[in-house]
Amino acid sequence: EIAKSTNRVRVAHPTITGLQICYFDGVTAKDHPANLIGVKLEDSYDYFLQTRNRLPTSFVAAENTPEELSQIFKETMRKVAIEREERLHVMRQSWPCAPPTYDAQKPLRVFLAASRLTEVMQYASKNIGKAFELLGHEVAISVEDNDLESLHGTHHLKALHEFNPHIIFNINSHSMLNATVPDSVFNVNWWHDLMPDLEKGTQFEIRDRDYTYSALKQLDPFIERCGVRDIQRQGFCVDSTEFFEKSCSPREDRIVFAGSSYQGTLYDKSQNAASALLEIKEAFEAGVSLDENFLRPIAEKYKISYKYVFWDLLHFVVRDISVEWLCDASPLPVEIYGTGWQKNPKVQKFHKGYIAHGVDLASLYRTSKYALVTHPFEINSQRLAEVCASGCIPIVYDCTHSSYEPHWRDELTFYKTKAELIDCLEKQLGHPAPKIGEYFSYLNFANKIIARVRSHNKNLR
Known part of the structure; x- marks a missing residue:
């Protein structure tokens, strides 16, 4: 029963x-x-x-x-x-089979491990895997098949050893479960977030065939502390087989936002943290550039960690306050998706619940005229790429003061204050930017990796 x-x-x-x-x-x-x-x-x-x-x-x-x-x-x-x-x-401790050999006439084998409990990373793993397959290579992804499963490290390593790949692709990890890897195998690491290993400065064993990519320049110093010297930039990507424009899809005259509230990340309940939050919020409302030069003195003034100020308070202010601005004054209908918003009285009545990444989210963007993009320090976010690939017009928080290029000045419509945000919608500013979606395709990234592997390995041409 x-x-x-x-x-x-x-x-x-x-x-x-x-x-x-x-x-x-x-x-x-x-x-x-x-x-x-x-x-x-x-x-x-x-x-x-x-x-x-x-x-x-x-x-x-x-x-x-x-x-x-x-x-x-x-x-x-x-x-x-x-x-x-x-x-x-x-x-x-071991690799129980003969290391893979390279044949220029045969496809490469690419292995990825993921978890159904890491939503964004899980989809990123599946999407880059799909891109390698489209290029003609063999891919194995070790991940739970359903909501009964929970894979242990032994399951992942068994799958890894049986597949015997030429390339291991890791997201937010330097190596898969710290397993021994033959010298001939390429180990690709793509960092999206400030993970515990980066925070602690864990010293990684660096191999000749380790390739490290960072999605955010703010992560680079943490990666370098772990002993990595060759860091290449690779921003967030978009799956162009799911996020694409359909000219026949009718678009509703509305603005949408899909992403969770950061209210739940504010774990420091001290008066100092509250005062720091208020100061950042007031500066944000005034259109001040919230860069390290502004934020670090706040951390020192209130004797709280810069990490908390940057990764928690800043993210909360830029995202949650922007969404509140929309709900308060948008001339267009507003729809907010994601978790945590039901607890915010200013957002509650605009909250439409949770939306799954992938087909459902792509459909939302394809049928909406505008989408809000609120990354606090990075223009080239995954949300921007997915919005643009779907033909939706992005209204983007202007963090060009901290973001790496390209800044897409000719393609994007930016805001920095509530008045600017509402003005964009009242005047119906902006236009679709499909060029950005194409630029950040998983296929481009997969091509880049294969070209680098072929160049590195003398047996491949």
């Missing part, structure tokens, strides 16, 4: 959930729902050691069940956890 109710459960992510799994001591029947799984107690150790499904977290027994069964279950799960980690340690 519990399985049939298809309960959703929390799975270490604020918005993504999993289908509750009900395991029982027995054999699964054909008419059982997919989330009702029979595992005989005597087989449970082997099953849970190997399964891709999420492991059970509690033991529920009938009234007369002997207490020792509960203890057996707990001990079994403890042993499974230990054995998985021991196997992962062993698997990291």
